[in-house]
Amino acid sequence: MSKSASNIARWFPAWRWLQDYSSSKFKSDLLSALIVIAMLVPQGMAYAMVAGLPPITGLYASIIPMIIYALIGGSSTLSIGPVALISMMTFATLNPMFEAGSPVYIQAACLLALLVGIISFILGLFRFGFLIRLISHPVIKSFIIASAVLIALSQVKYLFDVPLLTNNISEFLVSAWQYFPYIQTPTMILGLSAILFLVMLPKITQITAIQKIISKHTLSFWMKALPLLLVLISILMVHFLHLEDYGIKTVGEIPSGFPPLSMPFWSWELVIKLLPGAAMIAMVSFVESISIAQATAFQQRSKLNSNQELIALGLANIGAGLSSSFPVTGSLSRTVVNADAGAKTPMAGVLSSLFIVVVSMYFTNAFRELPLAILSATIIVSIWKLVDFRPFIETWKYSKADGIAMWVTFFGVLFLDISTGLMIGVFSTFILLLWRISRPHIAVIGQIQGTEHFRNISRHQVITLPSIVSVRIDESLSFLNANSLKEFIIAEISQNTQLKHVVLNCTSISSIDLSALETLEEINQELDKLGIQLHLSEVKGPVMDRLNRSKLTHDLSGKVFLTHYQAMQTLHQTEAQIST
Incomplete structure (x- = not known):
């Protein structure tokens, strides 16, 4: 590669893979995009709900950010878009200031994405990426597990159709006690049935007799598309069985069209209010994204520049802020599916985005009768897989200091709130680090x-x-x-x-x-x-x-x-x- 080409590739990594892009690679990327889209549509809408936003913003968040990352990012399989953890952090940042779902809340979410992008871009541009990775792995693990619990609890209100408070577990328990008599029984039955469907069907397919009848490849595809299948079945049930007459709440009217491109409303006062939350989201989104990208880079034996990844993630979030959506990062589940499906280049992400454009422009009406309880069920099932307490035991056995940091973070997130818990975890890590250095062997x-x-x-x-x-x-x-x-x-x-x-x-x-x-x-x-x-x-x-x-x-x-x-x-x- 010539010096000029090398310089182009440095700032525009897509230059490397576009030069030798072939029809065989396109076929592999197209297949991967089709499989990922089956996950992305219900996930995007569901995670928008977690963030307190209209479901359509989840689709918007999966278009421009993914295209930007495909051109600027270094990972060939990383799937950028809405994820549960960042959605929850968005909600935790905005909910104390504005009413969830209100126009000012939506504008603040766009501004938050813009700030996250600017922070990430500046840190990557000046090679300060190391500053954002000062959170220890035990604290990140604990934070993700505790956040997964809160995210799951935040969806119970849709599962039972009661207005539960979910900033922390104390609020949840108090409000659950108050609203327990008002649970909407048909909604609860539908939601619990959906959870049972998502949990049990993959287990049933493991039966040897079924695997002899249906090929492993076919089963794998349908299990990945299971949330989308559930969404389509529930829409048909609402339409033909008139479930809305039984009090089942649905998504309702969803605007169609390309994401509106505009600068979100901002003021210096609002920027200052959002800045701490934006900094925390930038830090967590980078750690989560780079961890996923590094894992796939290892498998593919490809190079990965952390500062370039930070720049790409920053530009992706700036794109999200300017296209009426909210902060985004790399998704573990979709990246794994993307890699397993045989994605060869970031073009798979571009194709996924183009499919989302088609959905958002022509098929949003198809989701009008989608029950909110179904989206809640998909979130609970997908996120509950992260709730694993074995890391706490293993970490405690290996290092008492890291174990303390994990438990402090976990209880901080659960009993205070998601951002405060993370800050406590980071602070406790540094205190324990100083204590450890001050008592050397x-x-x-x-x-x-x-x-x-x-x-x-x-x-x-x-x-x-x-x-x-x-x-x-x-x-x-x-x-x-x-x-x-x-x-x-x-x-x-x-x-x-x-x-x-x-x-x-x-x-x-x-x-x-x-x-x-x-x-x-x-x-x-x-x-x-x-x-x-x-x-x-x-x-x-x-x-x-x-x-x-x-x-x-x-x-x-x-x-x-x-x-x-x-x-x-x-x-x-x-x-x-x-x-x-």
Whole structure:
């Protein structure tokens, strides 16, 4: 590829796959698009409801954002559009300010998408993508699980046709107790039947006798299209059985046509109100999107630039804000289906968008009689798969600190609200990280007989000398932990009156800040007063460069050794000569 072509591909990744696009790839992408569209139509409408928006906005959110990502993004299979988690965060951001579904609420949702896009684009453009990935994986897992619970609970009001509050679990339980006598029985029966249909039918198809009759490929297609099949069946039932006469609420009139393109209403006051929520959504949407894109990149052995992905996601959200929709990100379920269906290039996403355009322009009336309870059922079934408490147990077994962060995030999301819970989780992660750094693992090490290796004296049979103590700190030195090292050395010299040398093994030290440097200078001075020399061994090059610019190496009472083995050999010989 020439330099000019390389530059074009850098800013316009679609240039790479468009150059050798073929009819065989088009056929594969077309098939993938048809399969994805079966999921996307009911999901898009359902997730718009989760966000407190009219169902048509879910279709709008699946058009321009997906086309933009296909041209700018780096993943060949990532499906951009509405997802449950971001929809819930949109609702959590806007619901306290405006009435859900009102014109001002819809405009605020568009502005929110625009702000999310601008934040993501700027961070990606200036290569600050790393800032947005400061949330630990345990916190993200916990946040997704807790959010999945809240999303499922938020749909119960449509399932039972009662006005439940779902900002947190406390509100939900109180309102459920109040409105329990007013449950609309026909709606409940329809909704629960839909859940049973979506849960049990895939299990029935696993029966060997059925698999012998119907091919595995055919079964797989119909299971992926199951939500759309349920939607169509329910529409026919409402139409021919007149279920609306029994109090079954439906989607109602849906406007048809291409998404209206316009700048959402905005004011500086509204921007400032929405900015915290937009920042949180940008952070979560990027983490979710890049995680999915990286997984598919691994499988396809393709390159992925996180900053480019952030730019693409930003432009996709700007497109969403300008096309009357709400924040979007990568969808795990649709991406997996897209990849499994054999998508070869991002053209599969473009084709999906074009199919959505056709649906939104010519087939919206077909969804007028779609029961709200059916959309709720599809959300509950799809989202409840994320509610898995095994990560909590596994994380707790591996790391108590990460386990605490997970539980704090989980209960914060459930009992406060979705955004506050995430902020608490992020804050707790940093607090626990600082606590962990301030309490580093420090060990006295000795030589394993017959080798040049040194290990912790409490774990291995090693050789030590009473006049020499070797100390290893398994952390970079900073103001947070320098005093811990000082206290450890004080404890060691207080227990050994024969001590003449302290050797600090610097294998694990990648940096030393100014506070830690001053502490090392203090340790050197105090040891010198006691007639004990301080030595350094195995200092990394960048660390040594900085130490050479300080006065520590000049004032050091001992020496700096290339290897710890060399240090021990030299000091042992020195002590042997003194004793003779």
